[in-house]
Every structure is written in C-alpha cells, then in structure tokens.
Amino acid sequence: MLRIVSWSKQRSIYFALGLFAVSPVAFPVVSWAADPPVSTQWGVVNEPQYPGTICxxxxxxxxxxxxxxxxxxxxxxxxxxxxxxxxxxxxxxxxxxxxxxxxxxxxxxxxxxxxxxxxxxxxxxxxxxxxxxxxxxxxxxxxxxxxxxxxxxxxxxxxxxxxxxxxxxxxxxxxxxxxxxxxxxxxxxxxxxxxxxxxxxxxxxxxxxxxxxxxxxxxxxxxxxxxxxxxxxxxxxxxxFHVVSDGLDGLLAWGIKILTxxxxxxxxxxxxxxxxxxxxxxxxxxxxxxxVKNTDGFDPGQSSRVLLAYSYISTGDDHVAIKAGGKKPSTQMTFAHNHFYYGHGLSIGSETNSGVEDISIYDLVMDGFDSPNGNGLRIKSDSSRGGKVSNVIYGDVCMRNTRYPMIFDTHYSDKQGNLLPDFSGVTVRNFKYMGSKAYGGGYLVFRGLQQDGQYLPLGLTLDTVQFEGKQPVILGSPQISANDKPSYANITLGLGPVSFADALKPDSATRFKVTNLMDGMPADDMDCSAAFVPFSTVLEGAPI
Known part of the structure; x- marks a missing residue:
C-alpha cells in the first residue's frame, strides 16, 4: 500500500549570472534535491532541470x-x-x-x-x-x-x-x-x-x-x-482557463501552482x-x-504523454479537464502526487467524442472546503459530444469536504445528438474519504447510457473504497432526489472492501448490476493523517 505523504519542497538555488547577455551564454545546469521520479505509461520521468543556457x-x-x-x-x-x-x-x-x-x-x-x-x-x-x-x-x-x-x-x-x-x-x-x-x-x-x-x-x-x-x-x-x-x-x-493544450505530444508540468x-x-x-x-x-x-466562472486549472485536450506531478491547484472550475473533442484521442496521461483544493474535480470531458484512454491517477489529495460546487473524481459527457472513455485508474486517493466525491455521468447536460458517451474500464482503488461537515459522506453519481435502443453501461470497479463515518448517498444524477436511482451501470466490488456496498442494490428496472468479488478481508488502514496541506504553506499569500 502506498502511504500518502506530503512534502513541502524547499530549495536553495545558487546561480551566478551576468547582468545582461546579448548573445547566448552557457551556464552550469542548476541542480537541487529533486522530487522522486514518477512512473508513467511511457517510462520513468525525472524532475526537469532548469535551462543551462540563458539567451x-x-x-x-x-x-x-x-x-x-x-x-x-x-x-x-x-x-x-x-x-x-x-x-x-x-x-x-x-x-x-x-x-x-x-x-x-x-x-x-x-x-x-x-x-x-x-x-x-x-x-x-x-x-x-x-x-x-x-x-x-x-x-x-x-x-x-x-x-x-x-x-x-x-x-x-x-x-x-x-x-x-x-x-x-x-x-x-x-x-x-x-x-x-x-x-x-x-x-x-x-x-x-x-x-x-x-x-x-x-x-x-x-x-x-x-x-x-x-x-x-x-x-x-x-x-x-x-x-x-x-x-x-x-x-x-x-x-x-489557466493552461490548455490541444494536440500536444509531451506535456510535463511539475511542481506548478494554480490559484484563483x-x-x-x-x-x-x-x-x-x-x-x-x-x-x-x-x-x-x-x-x-x-x-469566478470558467477558470479551469489544467486542461489537456487531444494530447498524449501528459504528466502533472507534485502540483497544487485551487480554482473556480475543473482542477483538471481532460478533453477529447477534436480529431485525436487523449491518451497516455498520468497525474501523480498532486494536491487539489477548491474546484469542480479531476475531470474527463465533457467532450469525449475523439476518445479518452490510458489515464492513470495516483497519490491524489483533495480538500474541497465544502464548496457547494465541489467535485472529486469525475467523468462527464452527453450524447452531443460523447465517445469512448476507457482504461482509467484512480489509485491512492485521500479526500474530504467534497460534496460529490465521485461523479460518472453520461448525461452531463440535456443536449442531444448521436455522439454517445461510453464509459468502461474505470477503476477506483485505495480510496479514503474523511467526511464533510456540510455534506456528511457526500453524494456519488453512477449513470450510464440508454438511448435509441442502445445500451452503454458505465463499467466501474470499486476496490478498497472506504468512507469514514457517514456513508455516501448513491444517485443517478446530481439532482439529489430520493427517487433518483443509479442506472445503466455494471459495478464490480472488490477484491478489497467497499464501505457502502450494502447501498449498491441491483435493479433490473434501471439495469443497474452489481458483481460482488469482495474477499471478506479487512481493508489495510490507508494513512491520510499527513495528506492535507494548507495551500498557504506552499504558496506565500494564498488565502487558504
């Protein structure tokens, strides 16, 4: 089990420069005690070095x-x-x-x-x-x-x-x-x-x-x-939006802060x-x-080999929004060792029509400050801009004070079309929710698609997913209605325990299926005690 640890990175950089360089001058490459390397789908990535040449x-x-x-x-x-x-x-x-x-x-x-x-x-x-x-x-x-x-x-x-x-x-x-x-x-x-x-x-x-x-x-x-x-x-x-890429092959974002x-x-x-x-x-x-509307933090679209690591984001819209609304798919993206605060979630969508696949998220800490608009893990689309989303793995996540810890929803809006969203191969593993004063265990939304005779169920595996104290309410949309049941989904539980498993009831009327593979063993105690770090400790002048 990965123990989630937060480091406050302190660096002392000693670098002698001339007052003004008219032509390029070569200097030694700056070095410091780097963050540990990050494993990605395309190999191990090290912290980047500062340029050795100053023009x-x-x-x-x-x-x-x-x-x-x-x-x-x-x-x-x-x-x-x-x-x-x-x-x-x-x-x-x-x-x-x-x-x-x-x-x-x-x-x-x-x-x-x-x-x-x-x-x-x-x-x-x-x-x-x-x-x-x-x-x-x-x-x-x-x-x-x-x-x-x-x-x-x-x-x-x-x-x-x-x-x-x-x-x-x-x-x-x-x-x-x-x-x-x-x-x-x-x-x-x-x-x-x-x-x-x-x-x-x-x-x-x-x-x-x-x-x-x-x-x-x-x-x-x-x-x-x-x-x-x-x-x-x-x-x-x-x-x-703060950072947007479109059709980029290779985006490395390391140790950045986004605050709005x-x-x-x-x-x-x-x-x-x-x-x-x-x-x-x-x-x-x-x-x-x-x-502050539409101030997304980090939006990679139609891009590949994207890594966001050791970074901090607090903003007025999506922390991350992986979009795929062009001609290329969004693929091979890793999000590792990050801290998120205010925001609308680590999101995929809403445009997914060119496809999203091979997404890895691990060692993620989220504190939503009980915002009424706060989301955690999120996949969103609709039939006007939907497509295939597959092979998405969330692992080792500590979360608290987030109204919607998980939203996987194929009806993000009422817009209609023939671009049908299809979410499958989604896994949440080693997830711990620490509760919310305003929303208790929060709300989970699980909603796949049935439209015009086509059935595209949400394919989701929950493996070692624990909510402390009050358990979440399971919904079929973000409308928070007692009659709003999860629908058109195939949910697999296990092998590790899921604390709200009893609330996941199969329902033939809504084609909500649950497969229980839990082995009965207790969950390892995932340590989130040192996970939550005030933004002001990593960025001087942050208001939180």
Missing part, C-alpha cells in the same frame, strides 16, 4: 503593491509597457531561456499583453518576479476587417475574440519555468470598451449565469507541437463580506472560487 536576462522596471499592479496602469496610458522587449528577447533567442529577474531596488513586476513562444525557448520567471497581464481588452482583441472585437464583453456570440496571454503553436522543447508568477488579474477593472471601469474579467464571466457567453482570454494556450515543460511556475487569477482567486481579490479563507461578490454586486469587490 537574455531582463530586469523588472515596475513595482507591485501587495501583489497588485493596478496603481501602475490606472490611467490606462501604459497597458503593456514590457510586451515589446519581452517578445523581442524571445524572438532573438535560438535555444535557451529568456530570464526575468528582480530589478533595481525591489522592482518585481513586468506588464505585458499577448506573447508568442517559439521552439527551443523557455520563459524563466525568477523567484519574487510576477509577469502581470494587461487588463485592456484591446490588447487581446482578435479583430475581423471592418468589425469591432467583443473581447472584454459578454453576448450571444460563440466566436473566439480574445488571444491568450501566452501562446505556443507547433513548438518543440519550449516551456515556462521558475519560482515566479504569472498573474492574469481577473478581478481588476477593465480599461477599455463597454465595460471600462464597470466590470472586471470575472464580472464579465459571471454574465454567463444570465445566459450570455463571456469573451475573456486564457493564460496559456499550447497548440500542437511536442515536449512542452512547466516547472515550479505559479499561474493565478486567469480570466478564463488569490489574496489580492478576496479575504482570508474566502470570507467575502455579504453583498460584495459578483452574484450580488457589479462590479464585485470580493471574489471566491464559487464566483
């Missing part, structure tokens, strides 16, 4: 105030003063890193609009440095000839209108590393357009609750290519004053994870 070192010329840069660009005159020199340094680098460091005195900030990475180039954001995003929608606008951009607004259009802050297209061996931060400033008031001074990006996103579609930028978009590395970097306060909203836009413990959040006030003056 250019850029020094910060701006000063943040308590984690904010709003005072610097309040007049709207300099919305991206560092963009040109950052992009020029990236363009001039042929192989190596563009490193951002603290400037004269305590100057610690860069302010930029969209940047484009290139093959062989790594953006290195040093400890104590923050790369802030412009809060002017014009800087991200995708403009058609003769029309204005909708970026920074919410309306009925589904058209993409905002460029990402950082984009990599068909690159090889690129990345973003360093112990610094990238801040999307999602809660800062916009500087131009219809919402100038009236709404932040997150206020615009909240309009989606009124049936509109928000137009906001993503923090990092990786389109195609191979072997992209994220190492140690913190990504925070994105107006929309940060302490700049909230109160300790997310204890916002009554009436200050976007559901009550526009513009909002305080935000919580439940009021």
């Amino acid at each position: 250019t070192t850029l020094t910060a010329e701006l000063q943040s105030t308590q984690g904010s840069l709003d005072a610097v660009d309040a007049d709207g005159k300099l919305t991206h003063p560092d963009q040109e020199r950052l992009q020029a340094a990236i363009n001039a680098c042929t192989s190596g890193a563009v490193k951002l460091v603290i400037g004269e005195g305590t100057k610690d900030a860069f302010l930029t609009g969209p940047l484009t990475l290139k093959s062989g180039v790594t953006l290195w954001i040093d400890k104590g440095v923050t790369l802030f995003a412009s809060r002017d929608p014009k800087d991200y606008a995708i403009v058609d000839v003769g029309t204005a951009s909708d970026c920074g607004t919410a309306n009925d259009s589904s058209k993409k209108t905002c460029k990402p802050l950082i984009e990599a297209t068909e690159t090889k061996n690129s990345g973003i590393v360093g112990e610094g931060r990238i801040d999307g400033r999602g809660g800062s008031l916009l500087l131009s357009g219809d919402n100038a001074g009236k709404r932040s990006w997150w206020d615009v996103a909240w309009q989606s609750k009124q049936g509109l579609k928000q137009h906001a930028f993503r923090l990092l978009q990786i389109n195609g290519g191979a072997d992209f590395t994220l190492h140690d970097i913190t990504l925070m306060n994105s107006p929309n 909203p940060s302490a700049v836009y909230t109160e300790p413990g997310y204890a916002c004053p009554e009436g200050s959040t976007p559901d009550k006030l526009t513009p909002a003056t305080c935000f919580t994870p439940d009021t």
Whole structure:
C-alpha cells in the first residue's frame, strides 16, 4: 500500500549570472534535491532541470503593491509597457531561456499583453518576479476587417475574440519555468470598451449565469507541437482557463501552482463580506472560487504523454479537464502526487467524442472546503459530444469536504445528438474519504447510457473504497432526489472492501448490476493523517 505523504519542497538555488547577455551564454545546469521520479505509461520521468543556457536576462522596471499592479496602469496610458522587449528577447533567442529577474531596488513586476513562444525557448520567471497581464481588452482583441472585437464583453456570440496571454503553436522543447508568477488579474477593472471601469474579467464571466457567453482570454494556450515543460511556475487569477493544450505530444508540468482567486481579490479563507461578490454586486469587490466562472486549472485536450506531478491547484472550475473533442484521442496521461483544493474535480470531458484512454491517477489529495460546487473524481459527457472513455485508474486517493466525491455521468447536460458517451474500464482503488461537515459522506453519481435502443453501461470497479463515518448517498444524477436511482451501470466490488456496498442494490428496472468479488478481508488502514496541506504553506499569500 502506498502511504500518502506530503512534502513541502524547499530549495536553495545558487546561480551566478551576468547582468545582461546579448548573445547566448552557457551556464552550469542548476541542480537541487529533486522530487522522486514518477512512473508513467511511457517510462520513468525525472524532475526537469532548469535551462543551462540563458539567451537574455531582463530586469523588472515596475513595482507591485501587495501583489497588485493596478496603481501602475490606472490611467490606462501604459497597458503593456514590457510586451515589446519581452517578445523581442524571445524572438532573438535560438535555444535557451529568456530570464526575468528582480530589478533595481525591489522592482518585481513586468506588464505585458499577448506573447508568442517559439521552439527551443523557455520563459524563466525568477523567484519574487510576477509577469502581470494587461487588463485592456484591446490588447487581446482578435479583430475581423471592418468589425469591432467583443473581447472584454459578454453576448450571444460563440466566436473566439480574445488571444491568450501566452501562446505556443507547433513548438518543440519550449516551456515556462521558475519560482515566479504569472498573474492574469481577473478581478481588476477593465480599461477599455463597454465595460471600462464597470466590470472586471470575472464580472464579465459571471454574465454567463444570465445566459450570455463571456469573451475573456486564457493564460496559456499550447497548440500542437511536442515536449512542452512547466516547472515550479505559479499561474493565478486567469480570466478564463489557466493552461490548455490541444494536440500536444509531451506535456510535463511539475511542481506548478494554480490559484484563483488569490489574496489580492478576496479575504482570508474566502470570507467575502455579504453583498460584495459578483452574484450580488457589479462590479464585485470580493471574489471566491464559487464566483469566478470558467477558470479551469489544467486542461489537456487531444494530447498524449501528459504528466502533472507534485502540483497544487485551487480554482473556480475543473482542477483538471481532460478533453477529447477534436480529431485525436487523449491518451497516455498520468497525474501523480498532486494536491487539489477548491474546484469542480479531476475531470474527463465533457467532450469525449475523439476518445479518452490510458489515464492513470495516483497519490491524489483533495480538500474541497465544502464548496457547494465541489467535485472529486469525475467523468462527464452527453450524447452531443460523447465517445469512448476507457482504461482509467484512480489509485491512492485521500479526500474530504467534497460534496460529490465521485461523479460518472453520461448525461452531463440535456443536449442531444448521436455522439454517445461510453464509459468502461474505470477503476477506483485505495480510496479514503474523511467526511464533510456540510455534506456528511457526500453524494456519488453512477449513470450510464440508454438511448435509441442502445445500451452503454458505465463499467466501474470499486476496490478498497472506504468512507469514514457517514456513508455516501448513491444517485443517478446530481439532482439529489430520493427517487433518483443509479442506472445503466455494471459495478464490480472488490477484491478489497467497499464501505457502502450494502447501498449498491441491483435493479433490473434501471439495469443497474452489481458483481460482488469482495474477499471478506479487512481493508489495510490507508494513512491520510499527513495528506492535507494548507495551500498557504506552499504558496506565500494564498488565502487558504
């Protein structure tokens, strides 16, 4: 049995650099006591090393105030003063890193609009440095000839209108590393357009609750290519998704932190004053994870050889969303030694039509803080975007304070079509739930598909799954109705015990089948006592 242990990684890096390098200069590769290697489907992966070649070192010329840069660009005159020199340094680098460091005195900030990475180039954001995003929608606008951009607004259009802050297209061996931060400033008031001074990006996103579609930028978009590395970097306060890959072969994310909203836009413990959040006030003056919509943490889509390891995520939507809505399947992905907090789950879907297979999740710690929107392990789709999901293994999971510890649901929405979701070969092994003050044992949703004469049952194995104290309620949808029974599923129990086995009743009317292979032996005591780590112990200034 794997004992779940949490380490607070402390590193001291000693690295002598010149003040400014016009041409690439080779330095010794930085080394430290690395995290233990991770076993994946494609081999053993070691913690990445920092680049040994620095093309250019850029020094910060701006000063943040308590984690904010709003005072610097309040007049709207300099919305991206560092963009040109950052992009020029990236363009001039042929192989190596563009490193951002603290400037004269305590100057610690860069302010930029969209940047484009290139093959062989790594953006290195040093400890104590923050790369802030412009809060002017014009800087991200995708403009058609003769029309204005909708970026920074919410309306009925589904058209993409905002460029990402950082984009990599068909690159090889690129990345973003360093112990610094990238801040999307999602809660800062916009500087131009219809919402100038009236709404932040997150206020615009909240309009989606009124049936509109928000137009906001993503923090990092990786389109195609191979072997992209994220190492140690913190990504925070994105107006929309934080990290998205599409058609990428080889994504290594190691020791990253994703936090939204940060302490700049909230109160300790997310204890916002009554009436200050976007559901009550526009513009909002305080935000919580439940009021920053569509801020997914890590979304690998149509990609392969993806590893997320030793990382920490707390956000307002999916912690992870493995999507497969394009031409390629999503396959060979490993998620190991991670800690998740607020969020909507380690999810597969909702787009699964190009197929998801060979997914391994182990040594996962989840603390949902009793959010009403909190999910744990989740597979979601519907007949408008469904496909085959198979060979998914969750192992050695410690969880608490999560309303829905497991949701495997083929009816994520009421949308209809002929792309039928088919979830099979799903295993949850060595899972321990520590309870919830608000929701007791929480709710489990098991719902396969029967549509137009086709029967595609959920194929799920539960092996050594233990809930302490109050046991979960088993449902057929997230609607929490006593008459809402699990349906169209083949559930296998064992060999290890399942604490709520007695609640899993076969039902011929709903084609809910249960096969009991439990061997009667007691479960090994899975030790979760040291698993739960406050986010503030790994990221200075985190509100939880």
